[in-house]
Amino acid sequence: MTSEEAIRLSVDGREFTVRARPEEPGVYDFDWTNGPSGRGFSSATSDGSPMSREELQTAIREVVETYDSDEE
Secondary structure, rough: OOOOOEEEEEOOOOOEEEEEEEOOEEEEEEEOOOOOOEEEEEEEEOOOOOOOOOOHHHHHHHHHHHHHHHHH
């Protein structure tokens, strides 16, 4: 994802809005739109390269799995 526009991703029933930070290449902000209020996270590549859609979805899955395991 290289666009400055937000994209919506649905992963396992969880809805996220993802925005790339134009001033920080390879950094993304994820807002969990149908999850707990105020939940979100940021992720970045180590070399500033853009993340693919699949990489964004993987990042979401990893965070959701951590959140789900904390809730048990």
